[in-house]
Amino acid sequence: xxGTQAGAWPVVGHQWAVDLLRPLAQSGGxxxxxxxxxxxxxxxxxxxxxxxxxxxxxxxxxxxxxCGRCRSCQLMAKTGHPDFWLIQPxxxxxxxxxxxxxxxxxxxxxxxxxxxxxxxxxxxxxVLIQDAQRANDTFANKLLKTLEEAPAHVVLCxxxxxxxxxxxxxxxxxxxxxxxxxxxxxxxxxxxSPGAASHAQADLLARLSxxxxxxxxxxxxxxxxxxxxxxxLHSLWQLARASRVERLAFSQSLSGNRENERLFGLxxxxxxxxxxxxxxxxxxxxxxxxxxxxxxxERDAQSFLPADVHSFLYTLRRIEGYLHHTVNTxxxxxxxxxxxxxxxxxx
Ligand SMILES: [Zn+2]
Numbered sequence: 393x394x395g396t397q398a399g400a401w402p403v404v405g406h407q408w409a410v411d412l413l414r415p416l417a418q419s420g421g422x423x424x425x426x427x428x429x430x431x432x433x434x435x436x437x438x439x440x441x442x443x444x445x446x447x448x449x450x451x452x453x454x455x456x457x458x459c460g461r462c463r464s465c466q467l468m469a470k471t472g473h474p475d476f477w478l479i480q481p482x483x484x485x486x487x488x489x490x491x492x493x494x495x496x497x498x499x500x501x502x503x504x505x506x507x508x509x510x511x512x513x514x515x516x517x518x519v520l521i522q523d524a525q526r527a528n529d530t531f532a533n534k535l536l537k538t539l540e541e542a543p544a545h546v547v548l549c550x551x552x553x554x555x556x557x558x559x560x561x562x563x564x565x566x567x568x569x570x571x572x573x574x575x576x577x578x579x580x581x582x583x584x585s586p587g588a589a590s591h592a593q594a595d596l597l598a599r600l601s602x603x604x605x606x607x608x609x610x611x612x613x614x615x616x617x618x619x620x621x622x623x624x625l626h627s628l629w630q631l632a633r634a635s636r637v638e639r640l641a642f643s644q645s646l647s648g649n650r651e652n653e654r655l656f657g658l659x660x661x662x663x664x665x666x667x668x669x670x671x672x673x674x675x676x677x678x679x680x681x682x683x684x685x686x687x688x689x690e691r692d693a694q695s696f697l698p699a700d701v702h703s704f705l706y707t708l709r710r711i712e713g714y715l716h717h718t719v720n721t722x723x724x725x726x727x728x729x730x731x732x733x734x735x736x737x738x739x
Contacts, residue, residue: 409441409569417457428550431551446549451465475516476520495527504537507519521550525557540565576595583598666704670702
């Protein structure tokens with residue numbers, strides 16, 4: 393399997409990135425740079441790759457890094473290595489909140505303080521900063537200072553979904569690795585190989601994942617994930633046949649939900665559905681992702697005008713971008729719901 397060809401690196405796909413990072417951790421190599429930035433969609437494998445790189449850098453095996461056996465590798469597996477720092481967005485009380493939290497100034501201050509001290513166990517101090525786009529101004533400025541002045545033993549690895557949301561001065565000080573979506577077959581194979589998923593289940597999740605192995609794996613392990621998807625699809629089918637009043641009522645209930653992850657997850661599911669309908673209308677049913685609902689895809693391909701579906705996909709994309717930067721969720725969702733295609737029979 394391609395995903396495990398990366399020796400002991402527990403990374404599915406992204407072989408080019410593993411090939412680039414692996415030599416930097418080997419003894420006698422040129423050694424790592426000060427800072428790396430791994431970009432990619434949520435749950436595409438950024439943190440998995442970053443952790444594997446950190447484990448390899450801190451590993452003490454002379455031959456193969458990470459070896460998985462040395463004291464360092466074992467400490468990393470338990471996230472208890474004294475030279476490994478994981479910095480994540482938190483809420484005001486310091487509780488980790490990756491969806492809505494922030495990387496705050498206090499966290500950056502402790503990185504700066506700790507960076508000056510020598511590593512406890514080995515050669516490097518490795519700092520993994522997740523969701524760097526959620527840095528507040530104080531954090532970003534202190535991070536910048538660390539990037540400029542850090543001693544040679546400090547290696548920083550930032551992850552973020554979009555480079556446009558980071559300060560250009562931070563991006564320019566990092567070596568950037570941009571993870572691309574993985575092929576469906578690779579994800580399906582990786583899901584199926586430990587016997588965790590059936591062939592049909594692995595194929596469906598891989599198709600729905602948009603090339604993100606982490607997302608597919610999380611769905612496989614989540615108890616309610618697939619149930620939620622079925623409920624969301626049913627509610628979408630009903631909404632497309634509902635009155636304006638019912639659509640607006642749904643928009644109200646959705647905008648009252650401040651969980652960004654849920655909202656964007658739902659919009660991604662809608663995008664996936666209408667994309668499938670458009671593909672079916674173009675005679676490409678084989679390329680559809682929601683393969684467990686072919687009958688409903690064909691039904692909707694007959695019920696809606698391709699031009700309406702096309703225009704709604706465009707609106708979805710526009711509103712999604714808008715929701716990332718606005719507080720007026722209600723207005724944006726009202727517009728979206730009112731633009732849902734109407735079936736030909738109800739005109
Ligand atoms: Zn090791």
